[in-house]
Amino acid sequence: MNRLVKFTVTGLAGTMLDFLAFNLVLLLTGNPLLSRGVGYLFGTLWAFFVNRSWVFGSKNGIASIIPFLALYGSSGFVAVTIQSFLNESSGIFVAYLFSLASASVMNFLGLRSLVFRGSGKAN
Secondary structure, X not given: OOHHXXXXXXXXXXXXXXXHHHHHHHHHHOOHHHHHHHHHHHHHHHHHHHHHHHHOOXXXXXXXXXXXXXXXXXXXXXXXXXXXXXXXXXXXXHHHHHHHHHHHHHHHHHHHHHHOOOOOOOO
8 A cells, every 4th residue: 555545544543533623612611723733733642643653664763752742833833823714704623624735735745755865665
């Protein structure tokens, strides 16, 4: 299975986790920005462990956590910013989808070229 397919499978599972956390926090607090941040955090934790071991086959261990957190922190900021700008004009869930798509593209490119470069096979 190539790296992009594995990343997509991992991302879909992480997105489900993110979406469940997003909806739970939204239900409990009514705050879409807090909900987006908490959901993103859960998805990020999932993404680190699965992308590191399964998708990219990295042996870097904890050494890869700093660039990973910098990348996911940046893409998380982008996701929350997009969510913030689009909530009223597009609705909370359309804004969620746009923020998710933007962060996903940033994350794949960043993981492949910065965080886990040289790990595993080159596909």
